[in-house]
Amino acid sequence: MARAHGKNATRRPMMTVLTTLGRRWSLRILWELRDGPLSFRALRAAADDISPSVLNARLAELRELDVVTREEGGYALTDAGRELGAILMQLARWAERNCGRR
């Protein structure tokens, strides 16, 4: 990906996060891990059978960001990852509120 996000990357942390979480499947993967660890294959199944190559790439990025770890029992959220999960939970509530009646 080479150039990250140009000049705006100077105010770095948010840009980094938006870049990696902004990639396809990243949010979904975090979301599917909300209830505990999942094996590679289970995660794949949960996330609409994403292709393994992409899943592996995303997991690498999320581990790089330190929100996911690989432990016994599969892939799981780190402490930071669980905080992120809480934010996603709010997103879910927002979704219910705004897209529910449609």
Added chain:
Amino acid sequence: MARAHGKNATRRPMMTVLTTLGRRWSLRILWELRDGPLSFRALRAAADDISPSVLNARLAELRELDVVTREEGGYALTDAGRELGAILMQLARWAERNCGRR
């Protein structure tokens, strides 16, 4: 995009949201609108000079989701969009906390 998100998308607000917000640049675009309306070109400039075709596509999706409107002065967040912005704000704080020291 054709198949959206298979079985999980059927009756799931969160899946809809994760699908459209999960696309490249969606989050970033919302983020850049946090301080008020921006014109198409200003938005483009703010978001690392994203290509106009993609920006236009994302704006269409975000308007479809009803988080962005086009009004006098450019593109702006709707009420729902501002709620989403608040969630992004928490993400930003999370980013500062976790990626700041790195």
Added chain:
DNA sequence: GTCGGTGCTACAAATTCCGTAGCAACCCAT
């Protein structure tokens, strides 16, 4: 008129993603 701004489209090239197949390693039972 022309100059500068706007929103936006066209389109080829580059990148990314998908889908399938399949491998190596591990267990557990036979």
Added chain:
DNA sequence: ATGGGTTGCTACGGAATTTGTAGCACCGAC
């Protein structure tokens, strides 16, 4: 120790998306 069942993960060709650049049509000011 052989077979069958997992597991995580890679390879790779084709499909889809994104990028970059160019440029159009429109508007108001001069």
